[in-house]
Amino acid sequence: MPVISYREALNQAMREEMERDPSVFIMGEEVGHYNGAYKVTQGLLQRFSERRIVDAPIAEMGFAGIGVGAAMVGLRPIIEFMTFNFSLVAIDQIINNAAKIYQMSGGQYHVPIVFRGPGGPAVQVGSQHSQALESFYAHVPGLKVVMPSTALDAKGLLKAAIRDDNPVVFIEGETLYNTTWEVPSRDDAAGADLLIPIGKADVKRAGTDLTLIAWSKMVWTCLDAAKQLAQDGIECEVVDPRTLRPLDVETLAASVKKTGRCVIVEIGWPVAGFGAEVAYQIQRHCMDSLDAPIERVTSDDVPMPYAKNLEDEVQPQVKDVVAAVKRALYLD
Amino acid sequence: MVAPVVTASMTTPDSVRVEPDDPVELVATTVEELAPLYRQMLAIRRLEEAAAKAYSQGGKIGGFLHLIIGQEAVCVGATAALKPDDYVVATYREHGHAYAKGSSARAILAELYGKKTGLVKGLGGSMHLFDKQTNFLGGYGIVGGHVPIAAGAAFASKYRNDGRVTLCFFGDGAATIGGFAEGLALAALWKLPVVLICENNQYSMGTPMYRSLAVEDVSLRALAHGMARDRFDGDDVIKVKRRIGEAIERARTNGEPTLVEVVTYRFRGHSMSDPGLYRTKEEVEEWRRRDPLNRCRQRLVDLGMKDPALEALEGDVKAEIEDAVKFAEESPPADAYLPYVVKE
Numbered sequence: 001m002p003v004i005s006y007r008e009a010l011n012q013a014m015r016e017e018m019e020r021d022p023s024v025f026i027m028g029e030e031v032g033h034y035n036g037a038y039k040v041t042q043g044l045l046q047r048f049s050e051r052r053i054v055d056a057p058i059a060e061m062g063f064a065g066i067g068v069g070a071a072m073v074g075l076r077p078i079i080e081f082m083t084f085n086f087s088l089v090a091i092d093q094i095i096n097n098a099a100k101i102y103q104m105s106g107g108q109y110h111v112p113i114v115f116r117g118p119g120g121p122a123v124q125v126g127s128q129h130s131q132a133l134e135s136f137y138a139h140v141p142g143l144k145v146v147m148p149s150t151a152l153d154a155k156g157l158l159k160a161a162i163r164d165d166n167p168v169v170f171i172e173g174e175t176l177y178n179t180t181w182e183v184p185s186r187d188d189a190a191g192a193d194l195l196i197p198i199g200k201a202d203v204k205r206a207g208t209d210l211t212l213i214a215w216s217k218m219v220w221t222c223l224d225a226a227k228q229l230a231q232d233g234i235e236c237e238v239v240d241p242r243t244l245r246p247l248d249v250e251t252l253a254a255s256v257k258k259t260g261r262c263v264i265v266e267i268g269w270p271v272a273g274f275g276a277e278v279a280y281q282i283q284r285h286c287m288d289s290l291d292a293p294i295e296r297v298t299s300d301d302v303p304m305p306y307a308k309n310l311e312d313e314v315q316p317q318v319k320d321v322v323a324a325v326k327r328a329l330y331l332d
Numbered sequence: 333m334v335a336p337v338v339t340a341s342m343t344t345p346d347s348v349r350v351e352p353d354d355p356v357e358l359v360a361t362t363v364e365e366l367a368p369l370y371r372q373m374l375a376i377r378r379l380e381e382a383a384a385k386a387y388s389q390g391g392k393i394g395g396f397l398h399l400i401i402g403q404e405a406v407c408v409g410a411t412a413a414l415k416p417d418d419y420v421v422a423t424y425r426e427h428g429h430a431y432a433k434g435s436s437a438r439a440i441l442a443e444l445y446g447k448k449t450g451l452v453k454g455l456g457g458s459m460h461l462f463d464k465q466t467n468f469l470g471g472y473g474i475v476g477g478h479v480p481i482a483a484g485a486a487f488a489s490k491y492r493n494d495g496r497v498t499l500c501f502f503g504d505g506a507a508t509i510g511g512f513a514e515g516l517a518l519a520a521l522w523k524l525p526v527v528l529i530c531e532n533n534q535y536s537m538g539t540p541m542y543r544s545l546a547v548e549d550v551s552l553r554a555l556a557h558g559m560a561r562d563r564f565d566g567d568d569v570i571k572v573k574r575r576i577g578e579a580i581e582r583a584r585t586n587g588e589p590t591l592v593e594v595v596t597y598r599f600r601g602h603s604m605s606d607p608g609l610y611r612t613k614e615e616v617e618e619w620r621r622r623d624p625l626n627r628c629r630q631r632l633v634d635l636g637m638k639d640p641a642l643e644a645l646e647g648d649v650k651a652e653i654e655d656a657v658k659f660a661e662e663s664p665p666a667d668a669y670l671p672y673v674v675k676e
Contacts, residue, residue, distance in 0.1 A: 025491065051491065056518070057517070057518070057521065059514040059517060059518060061477075061480065061510055061511055061514050062480045062483070062511075062514025062515055062517065062518045063480070063514075063518065064480070065477065065478075065479070065480020065481050065483070065484060065511065065514070065515065066480050066481075066483050066484035066487050066515075066518060067484060068480070068481050068484055069421070069469070069480065069481035069482060069483060069484020069485040069486075069487065069488070070484040070485065070487050070488040070491070071484070072469055072481070072484070072485065073419065073469070073484075073485050073488045073489075074488065075488045075491060075492075089510075092474055092477050092511065093477065093480065093481075096472075096473075096474045096477055097472070097474075097477060097478075097481060101462075101470065102672060102673070102674070102675055103455055103669070103672045103673055104452060104455065104456045104460040104462060104470065105452055105456070105460075105462035105464070105470060106450075106451070106452030106453035106454075106455050106456065106462065106672060107453070107671065107672045107675075108452070108462050108463070108464040109462060109464060109469070109470070110675045141673050141674075142673055142674065144674075165675040166674050166675055246674075
């Protein structure tokens with residue numbers, strides 16, 4: 001099976017969906033002639049022309065809103081934010097318009113749009129470019145929020161997001177673009193139309209002693225931590241919700257009922273972070289199975305510093321996950 | 333010699349005639365053309381009055397209620413220049429726009445009453461009317477945020493080459509917010525078939541233009557984008573129809589947007605809770621003297637429409653709105669919200 005990068009997987013997803021459906025177009029800063037600030041749209045301008053790969057000036061609220069209006073009348077826009085930090089100047093369009101039009105119109109108009117781009121801290125880009133904003137969007141009814149951790153999930157979920165009839169906030173891991181995974185080719189039966197349903201969690205590693213719940217980049221951190229813990233005979237199950245809204249509580253709870261312990265790891269801030277909601281759902285559904293309080297690992301409650309040593313200190317590292325697991329196992 | 337700060341665009345009609353004492357310019361029309369527009373304006377006036385009554389007397393309408401009384405000629409005249417397939421996007425002061433685009437008084441009023449039979453099933457209320465059957469893309473409550481949406485509908489028309497035009501209405505208060513600035517810029521950059529109509533009623537809520545805009549001419553914003561512009565007073569529904577019609581034609585044939593500023597006046601407060609203490613009685617009286625409805629009615633008389641015909645038309649409107657009130661009163665309450673969060 002071909003091993004491809006997360007970046008290539010996203011590119012394939014958009015290419016395939018644009019070939020399948022002429023109403024799909026991409027709009028964003030540097031998506032065309034520049035081939036994408038992160039090269040996710042590489043080659044698409046050549047393949048689809050300026051009509052469908054639309055370079056936008058720096059006007060996120062404007063072009064996000066253009067996407068919403070176009071979606072209302074039947075197109076399927078993919079709006080790329082160069083990073084999700086810049087989505088904050090378009091958040092009126094996402095929350096006040098995209099998320100509400102289906103409701104406000106009494107079901108007459110729907111908004112099949114994907115807002116996508118990288119999110120979460122990268123490396124040494126300072127506080128304004130290092131934010132995990134998924135908790136903001138996951139708060140809002142009317143939106144779907146997808147955060148793939150692997151190339152396989154990225155491709156299958158982006159294709160599903162483009163076909164979804166609702167606004168989907170699709171947050172890619174800024175540091176995951178070069179990660180690789182096995183992804184079946186579209187030329188094989190398994191990859192002919194690779195769709196991963198939105199709202200389904202995935203067990204990324206099976207284990208018996210404790211459930212680690214994480215999404216996007218933190219899945220990789222948890223897998224590293226699980227590997228390290230396995231050397232001490234501790235077998236962690238790593239469950240990736242992949243979609244924060246709707247959240248697959250069933251799969252998460254099934255794992256915790258099996259292991260009896262849970263650590264939730266997120267790269268966002270602690271206060272009102274999405275992990276708090278996950279913790280609520282787990283205690284609500286697994287009260288009788290829990291052998292220890294649910295632990296959370298988050299970034300520190302600070303704007304991201306620039307200096308590399310401080311930046312590492314602020315974000316969850318493997319050692320922080322290992323420590324939390326040991327606390328939940330009363331091994332400290 | 334100092335160069336002028338602002339020059340008119342080479343390509344644009346650039347007439348500015350907004351002084352209240354301007355001699356009335358008569359735009360040629362006929363009873364056949366004007367009477368249906370008078371009927372629409374009157375129906376909107378009566379609809380708004382019925383809404384105000386239900387709001388004040390019975391508490392049957394809740395929340396915010398923004399009336400368009402005094403400004404009816406703008407939405408009626410502009411919409412009259414459209415084809416049925418064309419799109420309209422409007423603000424939270426949009427009952428008249430929805431009606432002019434073809435929604436029924438029954439469905440509008442029932443929506444204001446929060447009834448199941450309302451235009452959007454009691455989920456939107458006064459500020460969020462939508463009607464897919466008439467291509468009315470909605471009433472939006474965040475000032476200026478809908479301007480990019482209108483540009484988006486126009487983008488889709490250009491993408492599909494479907495020949496449709498989008499009208500976007502907003503107030504002078506939107507001139508200061510980013511959504512307007514970005515929607516305007518992108519519509520100009522990509523030559524989208526949209527007509528951006530600033531209904532300048534001279535107050536953003538309680539703030540007069542001179543306290544919110546350094547230059548009290550919103551249409552000038554078009555110049556920086558090389559966009560066509562127009563500016564005129566909005567008392568005469570036929571003039572509105574003709575001038576917006578020119579902009580619609582420019583959008584439809586040349587694929588070029590226009591920023592149009594129509595100077596008008598709302599007779600009531602910003603919303604029902606606003607007594608309008610920021611303006612003088614004399615000012616309001618002066619504008620009431622120019623009431624677009626009276627002006628339109630007088631024009632019909634001048635054109636030879638007889639009293640019995642006018643009275644029949646007015647009686648018909650009265651019956652329509654009375655029926656709409658009865659319908660709203662008697663309709664069952666709204667009963668479902670869960671199916672309208674996520675489309676399955």
